[in-house]
Amino acid sequence: MENMLSTNLFIVDDHQLVVDGLRSLLNNEENYTIVGCSNQPKEVMERLDELSVNILLTDINMPEMSGVELTRYVKKKHPHIKVLALSMFGERQVIKEMIDAGISGYILKNTGKQELLEALDKLAKGQTFFGEEVTRELMKSFRNNDEESHLTNREIEIIRLIECEHSNKKIADMLFISERTVETHRKNIFRKTCTQSIVGLLKYAYEHKII
16 A cells, blocks of 8 residues: 655656666655656656656756756746756756756765665755765855855855754854854855855855855
8 A cells, every 4th residue: 555645756867777776776665656757858747747746856967858957847837846856977067057947956876875865855845955975066166255245254164064954053063152153153144145045055156156
C-alpha cells in the first residue's frame, strides 16, 4: 500500500543509467514515491499535467531542452513543484542560471545517498538545499569590500556560515559571540541586501558581483 504521506518525485535525465541509479537509491525509501521518470524533457512537460508531483529531479545538460528551460517551464506552469538540479559540474554561472530559473536545490551527481535524502527532505519541507561543494563554489570568491551593500567582514563571515545551514547558536559558538548578536547580524544582512531567503541572497550576490 502506498504511503499517503510520501512525497511524489519525478526524475528526468537523458542518461538512463543515472535514472536507474536514482530509482535504485530511492525505491525503498518510504517517504518518497517515484511517480515518473523520463529521458526526454519535453515529454516531462506533458506528464506533469497528468501526475501529482511534489519534487522534480532534473539534469541540467540535456540535448533537446536544458534543465534551465525545463525549470522555467515548471515554475511557470506548476509553481508548487520544487526543482532539485542534478549536475556533474558546479560552475557558478550554471548555478546562477538555475537559481534564476527557480530551483530550490542543487547537488552534484557524485554526491552520496545521505546528501540526496537530506536535499529531498529540505525541499519537501519547503526549504532550500545546496550541496556542500556547490556552496563552496558559490561562496569562495565572496568579496569583502562590496561597495553597494557595504557588508562588513563579519557579516560576510556569517553569510558563509548561514549558507552552510548552521543555526544561530552554532554560529555564535563558532565565532565566540552571543546568539542575539548573530540574530542582529542576520537582520542587517537581509536588510542590506533587500532579501528574505538564502536563494534571494545568492541571486543578489550574483547580480552585484559579490560572488
